[in-house]
Amino acid sequence: MSAIPYDLFRGFHVELIPAPRRLEPSIGGGQGYFIDAETEIEAMPGTERVAQWLRTTVGAATGYPLPPHTENWNRILLRIIPTLAAELGSPEAYRVCADGYVLAIDGASETGLFWGAQTFRQLLGPDAFRRAPVAVKEEWEFPAVTIHDSPRFRWRGLMLDVARHFMPKDGVLRYLDLMAAHKLNVFHFHLTDDQGWRVEIKRYPKLTEVGSWRARTKFGHRASPLWEEKPHGGYYTQDDIREIVAYAAERHITVVPEIDVPGHSQAAIAAYPELGNTDVIDTTALTVSDNWGISPNVLAPTDNTLRFYEGVFEELLDLFPSEFVHVGGDECLKDQWRLSPTAQARIKELGLADEDELQAWFIGHFDRWLAARGRRLIGWDEILEGGLAAGAAVSSWRGYAGGIAAARAGHDVVMCPEQHVYLDHRQAPGEDEPVPIGYVRTLEDVYRFEPVPPELSEEQARHVLGTQANVWTEVMEDSARVDYQTFPRLAAFAEVAWSSLPAPAERDFADFERRMAAHYRRLDALGVAYRPPSGPRPWQRRPGVLGRPVEGPPPAR
Numbered sequence: 001m002s003a004i005p006y007d008l009f010r011g012f013h014v015e016l017i018p019a020p021r022r023l024e025p026s027i028g029g030g031q032g033y034f035i036d037a038e039t040e041i042e043a044m045p046g047t048e049r050v051a052q053w054l055r056t057t058v059g060a061a062t063g064y065p066l067p068p069h070t071e072n073w074n075r076i077l078l079r080i081i082p083t084l085a086a087e088l089g090s091p092e093a094y095r096v097c098a099d100g101y102v103l104a105i106d107g108a109s110e111t112g113l114f115w116g117a118q119t120f121r122q123l124l125g126p127d128a129f130r131r132a133p134v135a136v137k138e139e140w141e142f143p144a145v146t147i148h149d150s151p152r153f154r155w156r157g158l159m160l161d162v163a164r165h166f167m168p169k170d171g172v173l174r175y176l177d178l179m180a181a182h183k184l185n186v187f188h189f190h191l192t193d194d195q196g197w198r199v200e201i202k203r204y205p206k207l208t209e210v211g212s213w214r215a216r217t218k219f220g221h222r223a224s225p226l227w228e229e230k231p232h233g234g235y236y237t238q239d240d241i242r243e244i245v246a247y248a249a250e251r252h253i254t255v256v257p258e259i260d261v262p263g264h265s266q267a268a269i270a271a272y273p274e275l276g277n278t279d280v281i282d283t284t285a286l287t288v289s290d291n292w293g294i295s296p297n298v299l300a301p302t303d304n305t306l307r308f309y310e311g312v313f314e315e316l317l318d319l320f321p322s323e324f325v326h327v328g329g330d331e332c333l334k335d336q337w338r339l340s341p342t343a344q345a346r347i348k349e350l351g352l353a354d355e356d357e358l359q360a361w362f363i364g365h366f367d368r369w370l371a372a373r374g375r376r377l378i379g380w381d382e383i384l385e386g387g388l389a390a391g392a393a394v395s396s397w398r399g400y401a402g403g404i405a406a407a408r409a410g411h412d413v414v415m416c417p418e419q420h421v422y423l424d425h426r427q428a429p430g431e432d433e434p435v436p437i438g439y440v441r442t443l444e445d446v447y448r449f450e451p452v453p454p455e456l457s458e459e460q461a462r463h464v465l466g467t468q469a470n471v472w473t474e475v476m477e478d479s480a481r482v483d484y485q486t487f488p489r490l491a492a493f494a495e496v497a498w499s500s501l502p503a504p505a506e507r508d509f510a511d512f513e514r515r516m517a518a519h520y521r522r523l524d525a526l527g528v529a530y531r532p533p534s535g536p537r538p539w540q541r542r543p544g545v546l547g548r549p550v551e552g553p554p555p556a557r
Helices: 048-062 083-088 110-124 169-181 238-250 266-271 303-319 335-339 341-350 355-371 401-408 443-447 479-486 489-498 509-526
Strands: 022-025 033-035 040-043 075-080 094-099 102-107 140-142 145-149 155-161 186-190 254-261 324-328 376-380 393-396 413-415 464-471
Touching: 033 102, 040 048, 048 075, 048 110, 075 110, 083 094, 083 145, 094 110, 102 110, 110 140, 110 145, 110 169, 155 169, 155 489, 169 186, 169 238, 169 479, 169 509, 186 464, 238 254, 238 303, 254 303, 254 355, 303 324, 303 355, 324 355, 335 341, 335 355, 341 355, 355 376, 393 401, 401 413, 443 489, 443 509, 464 479, 464 489, 489 509
Parallel strands: 040 075, 075 102, 155 186, 155 464, 186 254, 254 324, 324 376, 376 393, 393 413, 413 464
Antiparallel strands: 022 145, 033 140, 094 102, 094 145
16 A cells, blocks of 8 residues: 555645555545534444444534434434445445535444544544534534545554553553554553552452552662652552453453463562462562562462462453453573472473473463463463464564464464564663663654564465554653653554555655644644654653663664
């Protein structure tokens, strides 16, 4: 697909993000369309939820009631037309057509219709993203265009780490709205790590009573001498989780929970010391980690640990209806297992070669356990080490290699290579970037990211479910810092995930920047504390707070 043309339709610049598959002037003379206080919504069967969403968002911004249709000619027509799926190649396809007195938004499914409604909102202008009218308008105009659109990938994800720094429920709901505005549809919810356990498990109350709080927090990278000397923590009750999942579903977003095993588990061990390698260290002395990095304190490969986490996952499955459940599996240091008589006895009992195969056995247990309950396991690409569980999918984060190996072996893959789409990495060189981490990854770098590696055959490439941007929050102490690191790069990522773009070198970044000029105004209306193109604002800087910048270009693969 070529980039969306920067065309003028009856005085409107058409500046959509992500770019649609096809955009053209409407047939019939191009009168365009307007909504006003008389506009109604004609909601055909199956479209009522989208109609309600339009009333609560566009209706709130314009001040118009948008009531159900009676006999008024001035209306927004919502329809589900299943044949659009075959025409445009996806059940998420939609069509928007404005001509004369009727604006028609059609979807191949309710999901496609919702994405069409998001496009409609963008074309009304930035003020359509506000929560109340900022000026009295007799009418809001809409360009005389017809848009045919559908996504490239079925998995268009954002991972948010709420374990390192807790984000209260309202902040999570806000990010679901921001995802929906960018047509992202998978929310990977990183709920546990060494630094905190964030989800209530009723049969194991200490996971939140003890595991959700740490005494203090490192400020900056772990090399920083600075500490925030106050407790940090929080967790989501099971009703909070139900609310988050329902709120996401209304926006056609699937929530994929992550419970990290067998590494990144110090918070759980601090709450229940018997989960750790008690024959190597005194696990009763452990506390929730207050520093960053990889903890050596990992789960013991015992039957007790397996039963414990089966109990955790049983409660999770009641909360999250997602096809996939993420089990982490990354950065599991094996030192304690090498020293543990219990772990070594288990290796011998199972006839395993080494500790890598022991981790593969651990992950394989939960792959089979989840499969027996109609779910699928997904984990970080370390789960390839020692043999990949039969039904497992892979989040390929250490470059492309893990994803390539998994796809060639017939496993599904989500591409999220660190050097391209880890949004905790800094956005520019120089001292003004707050707490600089990793490689420089500019807006243009993210825009030129290609999720499907050329090494894969066409058949192998079908295993690439899609792509995901990851937001790790070690150095993001509040929502403003999360906003700064995430935006505007998430807008570029959203276009990569949705649009059928040319090869990276052929992408028209100048056109994307022109469209971003309008999109920044949408982000302003939404209250997003993004990084301005000219650099951080004074209050966005963190002078003197050490990061971990990596100099030079990142590895291509």
